Amino acid sequence: MVKAIKSDKTWQEVRDEFRSNRDVFSEIDYRAIFRPEVPGILRALQQKGLRLALASSTQKDLILRVLEENGIREFFEVIVSGAQFKRSKPDPEIYHHTAQLLGLSEGECLAVEDSTFGVTAAYRAGMPVTALIDERFGFDQSLAGWRMHKLEEVISIAESLL
Template identity: 45%
Template sequence: MIKAVIFDMDGVIIDSEPIYLDLAIQFLKKYLKQDYDQEKFDKTICTAVGKSDHKLFEIVSEFLSDEYTWEEVHEKSQKEWRTFTLNYKTILKPHLINVLKDLKSQNLKLAIASSSPYDNIMQVVKECEIQDYFEYMTSGEDFKESKPNPEIYDHTIKKLGLKPDEVIAIEDSTYGIEAALQSGCTCIALEDTRFGFDQSKAHYLVKDLFQANKIINKVKSQ
């Protein structure tokens, strides 16, 4: 019996991934090799969507100028991005609030398991006024390995006091889906064709959170 739903944040709660990706690309242009392969770079950086920003810089390290290590460039990004602001309410995914209300009315436990830093998670939920819906919020920065390692899901499920087969995860990225599946959750993927995600392994593929909610209610009643 389903007793909880765990949400990824970027790409599921807010449509932030294209914004963050563009921000990273514009920043990285200052540190890339002069003769880097543009097409290969574009494909490679898209594979980092769903990973922590720390991992993103490691993934694109082969394209960086020999003057810098990826760790140095990552550190520079953190200083520069402190001034970046985003109105999270304007990028809430459609149907989110109604879905949260419906799930909560059924006494389902709700949680967030995101690769983003904890401070960012808290900023999003507070600005969007949705923090009261969630019983627990987990950040990937608390773990040695980010998604697709299932540790973030294993930890969240344990904190909820449940078993994996009592939990549905809503994800979008290849890595997020893999992490949820490895933890033993039922996984619903929000369809997204912009980043080349492999969403084929998810138990269900849906267009939006409204459809995801229908699946949750169907599975819950079985």
């Protein structure tokens, strides 16, 4: 296991300690940073008969809070938190579990990601991956089969897989 910089702890141990000691996420106004196009995109995907799931490394209570505050909880059939697993992304376990809950093979799912860890985890799980280009953080998205400039592009990418 890789050790955290200047620490004898692993990154996972540092992450767990940080999460348990401070709830920085309660200080964020998620409505202010929400992408207004998301409900329409989710609706369009559902109208095409696609089943939607969310697999996030975030704690389940925070995932639900963000979904509820932004009025999009109803779109997701399955919601999975990385807190359920021993290892976080880029480990693919969360994606294997999510596909299983949907009753689908990983190859029948399309993962939409932006971060290096998310893209890598979905790719390792055997899922087709599309990544939303975000140059601000220097994420490596080279394993994604598609890279989107706009989130709306996911609709045509998903259609191409039907």
